[in-house]
Amino acid sequence: MSKLYDMIIFGASGFTGKYVVKEALKFLSPNSPLTSIALAGRSSSKLAETLKWASTSQPTALPILVADTSDPSSLRRMASQAKLVLNCVGPYRLHGEPVVAACVEAGCDYLDISGEPEFMERMEADYHEKAVETGSLVVSACGFDSVPAELGLLFNSRQWFSPAVPNRVQAYVSLESDKGMALNFATYESAVLGVANADNLTKLRQSSRKRTQPLIPGYGPDPKGPTIEHQKKIGLWAVKLPTADTSVVRRTLSMLTDNPSGLQGASENPKYAEIRTAFWSNIKPAHFGVKIAAKNRLGILRFIAVGLSIGLLGRFSMGRWLLLNFPSIFSLGLFRKNGPSNEDIDRASFKMWFLGQGFSDASHVSKQPDTEIITRVMGPEVGYVTTPVILVQCALIVLAQRGDLPKGGVFPPGIVFGPTDLQERLQENDLSFDVISKSYVSSKL
Numbered sequence: 001m002s003k004l005y006d007m008i009i010f011g012a013s014g015f016t017g018k019y020v021v022k023e024a025l026k027f028l029s030p031n032s033p034l035t036s037i038a039l040a041g042r043s044s045s046k047l048a049e050t051l052k053w054a055s056t057s058q059p060t061a062l063p064i065l066v067a068d069t070s071d072p073s074s075l076r077r078m079a080s081q082a083k084l085v086l087n088c089v090g091p092y093r094l095h096g097e098p099v100v101a102a103c104v105e106a107g108c109d110y111l112d113i114s115g116e117p118e119f120m121e122r123m124e125a126d127y128h129e130k131a132v133e134t135g136s137l138v139v140s141a142c143g144f145d146s147v148p149a150e151l152g153l154l155f156n157s158r159q160w161f162s163p164a165v166p167n168r169v170q171a172y173v174s175l176e177s178d179k180g181m182a183l184n185f186a187t188y189e190s191a192v193l194g195v196a197n198a199d200n201l202t203k204l205r206q207s208s209r210k211r212t213q214p215l216i217p218g219y220g221p222d223p224k225g226p227t228i229e230h231q232k233k234i235g236l237w238a239v240k241l242p243t244a245d246t247s248v249v250r251r252t253l254s255m256l257t258d259n260p261s262g263l264q265g266a267s268e269n270p271k272y273a274e275i276r277t278a279f280w281s282n283i284k285p286a287h288f289g290v291k292i293a294a295k296n297r298l299g300i301l302r303f304i305a306v307g308l309s310i311g312l313l314g315r316f317s318m319g320r321w322l323l324l325n326f327p328s329i330f331s332l333g334l335f336r337k338n339g340p341s342n343e344d345i346d347r348a349s350f351k352m353w354f355l356g357q358g359f360s361d362a363s364h365v366s367k368q369p370d371t372e373i374i375t376r377v378m379g380p381e382v383g384y385v386t387t388p389v390i391l392v393q394c395a396l397i398v399l400a401q402r403g404d405l406p407k408g409g410v411f412p413p414g415i416v417f418g419p420t421d422l423q424e425r426l427q428e429n430d431l432s433f434d435v436i437s438k439s440y441v442s443s444k445l
């Protein structure tokens, strides 16, 4: 069925949405896969302002559609007009499901930038089968959450040449700025609501017939490790981070270890089915975890204090009221009601290190790994530069290479975009993927 627009950006008036519009406009051209964009949201005047803000270098006229997550018919109308919807309306726990439902119903493709595990796992449990039927491709976490983790792990895995195999990969995320980095309120609200509803995620995982833990042989992460770790190899202090990355990567690894033949058959095009098969056969699943890292102990104590205040107060309604009304105080300036300034954004960046440990010979696996491969993904500010770049590149792949992607279904980004040229596209847009060191050690690492 022919669609009026290649892509609709829903929630375009939001803090992140407006940067997504600005990024997408760079690729709008009659000779490209992106020939038409419409903006959608609940306020046409705010959307018009967004367009003015985003198209300063060259005034652009784009269609504006009114749609509200509390009005399913407006969402159906939106989804019926687009090949692809980019959903920037969050928190997704509150607003995401009706948008996914409308896209799946209309057979329209859907990408978002959610970092909320319960929302993502619930969408997979409730909409995967229907999405396969209608041919709608639904992929959440196409932002800083969780593409650097997904592609970074795959990149590390590809550095292990047979007979070597990785056993565990620990990621360390370091958010850097010479001024003090900050994120907008909606991301903080999503985290607070995630804590408030933590039980729902546990119940969902218990009720799901699918396994959420990948079947990976070997010893896994050391459960007795210190709470605060000084990781001398990368010169950082670190503490475990309860992030969406772990949940998203686990879903990818579970699909990989459960159903490799399903992945091979994911594409209709025989040439690309072959490319996918070759890609996945080079990936060796490993136990995966994420830690937040800082240059000194004080930086780590700040993250621990913010984590504890959200983790403890987020469980009670009075505590949530305090957290949500005084974000700057309870997050020690990490989250702000009005988001970061342009200067804050320009001066921020990230590094994500992947310390892979494993064995030089898969047929001689012992208790202690004897090989270590360190890789790194780095790039500009996470929320409003890196996230729009990733989302728009994922969108361009969906538009340009649709026949080479799964026909329909709800998938994590690694499954859909891992075997594509997403890494190369991100490298052309200021992200880098580097091998830092490969070492063979005989003693305990």
Ligand SMILES: NC(=O)c1ccc[n+]([C@@H]2O[C@H](COP(=O)([O-])OP(=O)(O)OC[C@H]3O[C@@H](n4cnc5c(N)ncnc54)[C@H](OP(=O)(O)O)[C@@H]3O)[C@@H](O)[C@H]2O)c1
Pocket: 011, 012, 013, 014, 015, 016, 017, 041, 042, 043, 046, 067, 068, 069, 070, 088, 089, 090, 091, 092, 095, 113, 114, 115, 141, 142, 143, 144, 145, 146, 184, 185, 186, 187, 188, 190, 382, 383, 384, 387
């Ligand atoms: N993956 C990542 O790394 C990453 C990075 C950045 C952001 N995010 C996520 O992206 C989401 C948005 O964040 P943000 O900071 O951009 O939030 P925001 O500034 O509050 O923007 C929210 C957007 O949703 C719209 N909206 C709210 N309620 C709606 C409804 N009922 N119907 C239709 N539209 C509605 C708002 O419209 P109005 O303008 O009319 O209010 C606005 O456009 C959050 O969930 C955040 O966590 C993720």
